[in-house]
Amino acid sequence: MQHGYQYCPKCSAGLVLKSFEGKQKSACPKCDYVNWDNPLPVVAVIVPHVSGGLVLIKRGMPPRVGYWALPAGFIDHGEHPEFAAVRECKEESGLDIKLARLLSIHAPEGRNQILMIYLAEPVSALPSPGSDALEAKVFAFDQLPAEIAFPLHKAAIEGYIKREKRNRRRRKRL
Numbered sequence: 001m002q003h004g005y006q007y008c009p010k011c012s013a014g015l016v017l018k019s020f021e022g023k024q025k026s027a028c029p030k031c032d033y034v035n036w037d038n039p040l041p042v043v044a045v046i047v048p049h050v051s052g053g054l055v056l057i058k059r060g061m062p063p064r065v066g067y068w069a070l071p072a073g074f075i076d077h078g079e080h081p082e083f084a085a086v087r088e089c090k091e092e093s094g095l096d097i098k099l100a101r102l103l104s105i106h107a108p109e110g111r112n113q114i115l116m117i118y119l120a121e122p123v124s125a126l127p128s129p130g131s132d133a134l135e136a137k138v139f140a141f142d143q144l145p146a147e148i149a150f151p152l153h154k155a156a157i158e159g160y161i162k163r164e165k166r167n168r169r170r171r172k173r174l
């Protein structure tokens, strides 16, 4: 079942189901409009702090308002995902970041989205919540919030911490 418009947003005719490559899509019988229902790209960033922890924000926008999460958000029209990651981080945590690299790409279950998770270079400034966030804080690895807003954010945080702990042990041995 497809979500979205009942009527064509271009000519207001009632939409009908049409088959494309074996997949049913809502389409307009009168003009060329098709509701492709493609996934929406989302970016999130792991922002390490020079003190050794990482930056999380308490969400001020649905979904999952009041839960801690990575700085994250949607990409603007025509915006490069890297730019969106830097912008969202500024908007939610007040921090100016430089991206280190793209960590992973996911298709979260039950959401029609593509999530791109970036890693930022460590920041030295302290975060302060922007308009989209209720709080922004640096969390030490062993003092993370009990619940993280999204399972994929949680998995990315845990993966990052595991790698980082291994790297720190390695650096100590050198």
Ligand SMILES: [Zn+2]
Residues within 6 Å of the ligand: 008, 009, 010, 011, 012, 013, 028, 029, 030, 031, 032, 033
């Ligand atoms: Zn139409």
